[in-house]
Amino acid sequence: YETVLSAMGLENGYYYFDRSGFRFIVLDENYFSDFPGIYFHYSERNYFDHGPYRDWMPPEEIDWLRETVKNSPYPCILASHAMLDFTDGKRGVKCKDEVREIIRNSRGTPGEVILCLNGHYHRSGLDIIDGVPRLDVNSATFNWVSKAHYLFPEKEWYKQYENYGNMVIYERPVSAEIVIDTADESIEIIG
Numbered sequence: 431y432e433t434v435l436s437a438m439g440l441e442n443g444y445y446y447f448d449r450s451g452f453r454f455i456v457l458d459e460n461y462f463s464d465f466p467g468i469y470f471h472y473s474e475r476n477y478f479d480h481g482p483y484r485d486w487m488p489p490e491e492i493d494w495l496r497e498t499v500k501n502s503p504y505p506c507i508l509a510s511h512a513m514l515d516f517t518d519g520k521r522g523v524k525c526k527d528e529v530r531e532i533i534r535n536s537r538g539t540p541g542e543v544i545l546c547l548n549g550h551y552h553r554s555g556l557d558i559i560d561g562v563p564r565l566d567v568n569s570a571t572f573n574w575v576s577k578a579h580y581l582f583p584e585k586e587w588y589k590q591y592e593n594y595g596n597m598v599i600y601e602r603p604v605s606a607e608i609v610i611d612t613a614d615e616s617i618e619i620i621g
Contacts, residue, residue: 431460431473443471444491446498451612453502453541457495457510459523461486485512485523492528499532502541505612508533512550513566515559533562544610545617554606556619563617568604 435443443458460472462484469488487495499506508514514529515522523529533543546564555566578595580588587594607620 431471442491444487444494448502448504451504452610453498453504453506455495455498455506455508457487457508457514458491459485459487459510459512459514459525461488463524487523487525487529492525492532495529496532496535499536499541499543500539504540505544506536506541508543508546510546510548513548513557513564514546515557515564530560534560545608547608554604565606565608565619567606574598 431443435441443460444456446453446455448454458471461469462472463469463486469486472484510523513522515526533546536542543562546562547567548564549567554568557564557566575596575598580595582588582594582599605621609618609620610616611618
C-alpha cells in the first residue's frame with residue numbers, strides 16, 4: 431500500500447478529481463478495525479489475520495468525503511473497491527450508514543451523488559438505493575468459482591498458486607462504458 435502511494439505521489443488512498451463537469455471521488459475503504467476506534471490499512475496479505483474486520487473507512491476519511499461532496503460544484507461519482515451499500519443491508523462497507531447519510535444529504539445540491547462504482551465482488555450487478563445506482567463492475571481478470579477446476583494448461587501453476595483452479599480467466603478484458611447525459615438526466619451502461 432505504501433509503495434503504491436509513493437509511486438503515485440498520493441498522500442492518502444482516497445482523493446478526487448474534477449473532469450468534464452463531474453467530480454470523481456475515489457475512496458479507500460480497505461481498512462481493518464479489530465478494536466473500536468483503531469484502524470489500519472490492508473497491506474501485505476494481512477487479510478488472513480484480520481479478514482472479518484475489513485471494509486472500513488476511518489472517521490477522518492468519512493469527514494473528508496462529507497466535505498468533498500458538500501463543497502463540490504459538480505455532480506459526484508463515488509468509486510470504491512467494496513460496494514458502499516447493498517439492498518440486502520448485510521454486505522458492503524461497515525460504515526454504510528454514514529456514507530448513506532452523505533449521499534442522502536447531497537440531494538438537490540450541486541454535489542449530488544449520482545452514481546457509485548465498485549468492483550470487489552467480481553460480478554456484474556446493479557442495486558439502486560435511495561434513487562442512486564450502485565454499479566458493481568466485473569473484474570477485468572477473473573471470476574471466482576467455488577468448485578476448483580483443472581482446465582488451464584500450466585498444471586504446475588495449480589501447485590504454486592493455491593486458488594488458481596477457482597478462477598475463470600477471460601480471453602479478453604471485460605469492460606464497461608458509462609455514458610452520463612446531464613441534459614437527459616440519464617446514465618447508460620454499455621458492455
